[in-house]
């Protein structure tokens with residue numbers, strides 16, 4: 001006999017019942033860093049102070065020659081696309097399964113997003129990427145979904161063979177590595193990260209891009225950082241210098257207080273990753289044994305950042321029990337941090353991707369209009385995703401055990417829910 005589920009009146013498996021994953025971790029050191037910055041300056045016009053320190057540290061960590069802070073990850077991605085000088089009608093192959101902001105700024109840049117399905121890892125399917133390459137393709141963009149690195153060696157070799165640029169959205173993957181190399185490093189043309197409030201390194205809001213391509217960097221600077229920063233940084237003999245005072249008309253600068261906070265956090269990144277990886281190992285091993293669930297697929301040689309731990313629910317192994325009912329039972333057990341991610345879903349489900357010409361009447365006629373059902377692997381991955389945080393405090397080992405117990409209990413008693 002299975003134990004009575006909490007949803008049906010039994011005792012809860014998770015006893016504390018409150019969210020234990022509170023992000024970001026704010027300490028007295030964070031307060032001091034932000035206050036120090038507030039007394040120093042709250043508006044930075046050029047690449048100095050905390051901006052220079054953070055960008056230099058970021059470039060060094062990712063073995064890049066240049067980094068550029070922005071006010072959001074969306075702005076960083078937009079800056080990469082404008083920096084790369086994508087022309088109207090240029091096609092960019094992009095993941096169908098990602099947070100939409102990886103891809104949506106392409107519409108603003110006049111480029112054409114061409115979506116590719118994902119594979120069992122949730123990342124872009126390299127075979128589908130290759131099949132989509134055509135005469136108008138100029139670039140590929142990938143997201144390291146939930147912190148698991150995409151197949152960068154294969155993607156960079158495909159892009160090199162076809163003369164394409166490769167961009168990375170590393171917003172879930174601060175500190176992730178493949179073959180010992182950091183994501184966002186040497187294998188792409190440029191990479192962007194969000195520093196938004198839930199991200200592993202955060203300033204509340206903010207973003208950053210890194211590249212070794214000077215032209216891309218200068219164009220990206222001109223796109224969102226007019227006057228002093230452009231005047232000082234764009235070389236005198238560049239054809240872009242004469243636009244330095246106005247830039248391209250937008251201002252996408254980061255806030256210094258946000259970056260002071262992110263700078264303090266950066267010092268903790270390796271320690272957090274160590275703890276996350278330790279917990280993720282336990283979670284993978286234990287969840288992987290449960291009927292009806294698959295632990296995240298991590299390719300050989302990859303060390304994810306574990307922004308989240310995304311299980312794949314297998315309803316056919318539990319007599320077709322809908323994921324929503326399974327999830328409701330988990331919540332009732334007190335596993336309140338188990339989430340069905342809603343807004344991160346196949347982009348083909350969104351009106352923007354189904355009817356792009358409604359919002360962008362000037363989009364080229366070749367812009368695809370997507371519909372549900374076009375990306376079967378992404379649809380299945382998204383519909384069956386159950387997301388858990390990966391805790392970082394060593395004392396959260398007990399929470400991990402209780403969450404595993406909650407899943408074991410619901411799997412063991414699933415027949416009560418049918």
Ligand SMILES: Cc1ncc(COP(=O)(O)O)c(C=O)c1O
Pocket residue numbers: 072073074075098099101102143169171172194195196205206207
């Ligand atoms: C994968 C991914 N890309 C881009 C973004 C956009 O970043 P921001 O919210 O900083 O604009 C996010 C934010 O959630 C994200 O998860």
